[in-house]
Amino acid sequence: MTRKLYYEDPYLVEFTASVTKRGIEADGTPYAVLDQTAFYPAGGGQPCDLGTLGSLNVTDVEEVDGEIRHRLCEPLPETVAAVQGEIDWSRRFDHMQQHNGQHIFSAACEHLFDADTIGFHLGRETVTVDLTLPDLTQERVEAIEYLCNKIVFDNRPIEARFVEREEAAQMPMRKPPTVTENIRVVIIPDFDYNGCGGTHPSRTGETGPIKILSWERYKGNVRVHFVCGWRALKAMTEKQLVLKRLNRHLNSGEAEMESSVVRLISERKELERALQDAKSRLLDSEALGLLEGAQTRAGLPVVAAAFAERPMQELQKLAQAITAKNPHALALLVAGGAKIQLVFARGTEASLPVNELLRHTLRLIDGKGGGNASAAQGGGVTDKTPSDVLAEALMQLEQHIPSD
Numbered sequence: 001m002t003r004k005l006y007y008e009d010p011y012l013v014e015f016t017a018s019v020t021k022r023g024i025e026a027d028g029t030p031y032a033v034l035d036q037t038a039f040y041p042a043g044g045g046q047p048c049d050l051g052t053l054g055s056l057n058v059t060d061v062e063e064v065d066g067e068i069r070h071r072l073c074e075p076l077p078e079t080v081a082a083v084q085g086e087i088d089w090s091r092r093f094d095h096m097q098q099h100n101g102q103h104i105f106s107a108a109c110e111h112l113f114d115a116d117t118i119g120f121h122l123g124r125e126t127v128t129v130d131l132t133l134p135d136l137t138q139e140r141v142e143a144i145e146y147l148c149n150k151i152v153f154d155n156r157p158i159e160a161r162f163v164e165r166e167e168a169a170q171m172p173m174r175k176p177p178t179v180t181e182n183i184r185v186v187i188i189p190d191f192d193y194n195g196c197g198g199t200h201p202s203r204t205g206e207t208g209p210i211k212i213l214s215w216e217r218y219k220g221n222v223r224v225h226f227v228c229g230w231r232a233l234k235a236m237t238e239k240q241l242v243l244k245r246l247n248r249h250l251n252s253g254e255a256e257m258e259s260s261v262v263r264l265i266s267e268r269k270e271l272e273r274a275l276q277d278a279k280s281r282l283l284d285s286e287a288l289g290l291l292e293g294a295q296t297r298a299g300l301p302v303v304a305a306a307f308a309e310r311p312m313q314e315l316q317k318l319a320q321a322i323t324a325k326n327p328h329a330l331a332l333l334v335a336g337g338a339k340i341q342l343v344f345a346r347g348t349e350a351s352l353p354v355n356e357l358l359r360h361t362l363r364l365i366d367g368k369g370g371g372n373a374s375a376a377q378g379g380g381v382t383d384k385t386p387s388d389v390l391a392e393a394l395m396q397l398e399q400h401i402p403s404d
Contacts, residue, residue: 002068003036006049007160007184010096010199012038014086021067022076029059030075033067038087041068045120046099046198051087054080092199094230098127099198100158100186100207101148101228105129107192108147110174113140118221126213126225133222136215148210151191155205159187160196168195208232283314287321294329298397300350302330306386310335312343312377319345319375330354332393334386340365342389345375352397360396365389 002020005012021033032053041063042048048061053070060071076083099122106117109131119130161184163171168183177183177195186196188204201207208229215224227235243254250260294301303322307315312335319331327347335341342361344354353373362369362378369378382389 001066002034004068005036005038006040006199009038010092010160010201012087013089013092014038014084016082016084018082019076019080022078023069024075025069025071029071031069031071032076032083033069034083034085037061037068037070038085039068039070040092040095040199044197045102046095046122049087049092049095051085053083053085058085093201095122096199096201097207097229098122098227098231099196100200100204101210101226102127102129103186103188103192103194103196103200104148104151104204104207105144105210105224105226107174107188107194108144108151109133111191112143112147116175119223126227126231129224129226130218131222131224134220135217136222136224141212141215145210145212151188152204152207152210155203156188156191157203158200159189160200161185161187211235280317283318283321284325287318287325290318290322291326291329294326297330297394298352300330300346300352301326301328302332302394302397304332304390304394305334306390307333307335308386309337310341312341312379315341315343316345316375316377319343323347323350332357332390332397334390334393336386339379339381340367340384340386340389341377341379342367342369342393343375343377344371344393346373348374357393357397361389361393364392 005015015036015038017034017036019032020035023031025031039049039051039058039061040046041061043063051058053072053076056076057073058070059073062069062071102120102122106129109115109117113133115131115133117129118132121128163183163185165180165183168177168185171185171193174192174194183195184197185193186200187193209232210226210228211232212224212226213235215222243257246257247254250257252260290303290305291301294303296302315333315335319333322331323329323345327349329347330350330352331343331345333343342358344358346352346354355371355373355376358369358371358376358378362380365380365382365384367378367380369376371377
C-alpha cells in the first residue's frame with residue numbers, strides 16, 4: 001500500500017520514494033508505483049497532480065486496483081530503485097483552491113436555500129456545480145457570493161482527517177459518506193462537514209475570492225459556473241481588459257456602455273432593414289430590365305441570364321421578382337463561383353415544369369438539385385462557364401421540355 005503523503009501534508013512539493021513496481025498500460029504508457037507519494041491521483045471530481053519523477057514527466061496519476069500508478073512520458077530505467085518526486089505546485093494549489101471553493105459554495109447554497117449539490121466538475125477554466133434548484137436569480141447569486149466570501153475572509157481553519165463510522169454519524173454531514181471505512185472528512189467548523197478525498201488548504205482564506213460567472217437551467221436543475229482564488233483574479237482581469245477595449249471603441253464609460261451597445265444594435269438593425277429594402281428595389285429594377293430583354297422560347301417569354309458569381313439566395317429572389325412581374329415568364333438564372341448555381345422558375349400562368357428542365361441540365365454538369373414544377377434550384381462543379389451552362393439549359397428547353 002502506497003503511503004499517501006498528500007493527505008499527511010497537502011503542501012508537500014518534493015519527496016523521495018522507492019520504486020515498488022514498474023508496468024506498461026494497455027495503450028503502451030509506462031508507469032511506476034512507489035512506496036510513498038505526494039502525487040494526488042484523479043478522483044472525487046478533482047484532477048490528478050502532475051510533475052516529475054527524477055528527470056521524467058508524470059503525465060497522469062490514477063489509483064488502479066489499490067495501487068497508485070504514476071504514468072510517465074517514458075519508462076523508468078530498471079537501474080533506478082529510488083526517485084526524487086516533485087509535483088507541479090501551481091496546479092496542485094489551484095485544485096486546492098477550486099475544490100475547497102466548491103465545498104464552501106455547496107455549503108452556502110444548502111444554508112441559504114436548502115439546495116443540494118448533485119454534480120461537481122473541476123475543469124481547466126471553471127468549476128461547475130449542479131444544484132437542486134428550479135432556477136436562480138441575480139439576487140440569490142449575490143447572496144451566495146456574499147456568504148461564500150464571508151467564509152473566505154473569516155479565514156476559518158480547515159481540518160481534514162479520517163474518522164470512524166461512529167464519529168462520522170455524530171457529525172452534521174452535508175451528505176452521508178459513500179464508504180464505511182477510511183472515512184475522510186473535511187471540516188470548516190460551524191459551517192461545513194463533508195466527506196471528501198481531495199486536497200484542501202489549511203484555512204479558508206487561502207481559497208481566495210469566489211466569483212460566480214454564469215448559470216443556466218440543466219436537466220430540471222441549475223448548473224452554476226464559478227472560479228476561485230487565482231482563477232477569479234485572472235477572470236476579472238480578462239473581463240476588465242475587455243471592458244477597457246470596448247470603452248475605447250464605444251468612447252463611453254462603463255456606466256454608459258450597455259446603453260451604447262443597445263443603441264448600436266438598434267442602429268444596425270435599422271441599417272439592415274434599409275439595406276434589404278434597397279436590395280429589393282434594385283432586384284425589382286433588375287427584373288424589369290431582364291424582362292425587357294426576354295426572348296420567346298417554347299412559347300414562353302424566357303429571361304435567361306448568366307452571372308460570374310452570385311449567391312443562391314439572391315438568384316432565388318431575382319427569379320421570384322421576374323415571375324411575379326410577368327406570370328407568363330420563365331426565369332433561367334445561372335451563376336458561377338466555387339460551383340455553378342442554377343435557379344429555374346416559372347410564373348403562375350406558365351405550365352412548363354422547371355424541375356424537369358433542371359434535371360436535364362444538371363446531368364450535363366454532374367450536379368444535384370431539387371424543387372418542384374414551379375421553382376427548382378441546384379448546382380455542381382464543372383469546368384463549364386455559367387454562359388456555357390445557360391446555353392445548354394436553353395438547348396434542353398428547346399429539345400426536351402415541351403410546355404403543356
